[in-house]
Amino acid sequence: MLKLLGQKGYPVDVPGGVNFLFRSAAKADLDAPQGAYIFALILVGELNGVNVPESILPRDEKAALRMLEKASFLGFCHAQQKLGTAYEHGTWGCANDPQLSLHYYSLAAKQGIQIRYRRLISGDPEAMMGLSKWYLCGGEGFNQSEELAYKYAERAAKLGLPHAEFAMGMAPSQRS
Secondary structure, three states, X not given: OHHHHOOOOOOOOHHHHHHHHHHHHHOOEOOEOHHHHHHHHHHOOOOOOOOOOOOOOOOOHHHHHXXXXXXXXXXXXXHHHHHHHHHHHOOOOOOOOHHHHHHHXXXXXXXXXXXXXXXXXXXXXXXXXXXXXXXXXXXXXXXXXXXXXXXXXXXXXXXXXXXXXXXXXXXXXXXX
């Protein structure tokens, strides 16, 4: 990323940065799955602040999906959350599949331990909100559950996700 973005005093070198990210993605493993995830985002033009010309790296949704799946398989919660969204909305070349969306959101919600306010809270908040929305409405292969919808929205709100905080502000209390 130093070369791609020209950080820490390095000059911008887009081809060099893409080359290093490609190598990182190819060698991604349990200790370093991020390269596959970042390379996937670049392949579909979704990495914020980075514009790689197609003459250097053509857009390739199929290759991007393979990299996203690789990062997900290696336990990277952001990739799992992104796959949950892709299967929810039918993007990234994925068919709309509520059960796969729920699966990937569930994986991501269990990952990424964070420390906030001296307490351990685990999970990806965007994935938790994805689960909350699915459980609020129900879907093919799983039932609606207001209790689970509330639980996941509350967890996401505790992690500071603004639209989860809004949902909790609007939700009727589950405590009696």
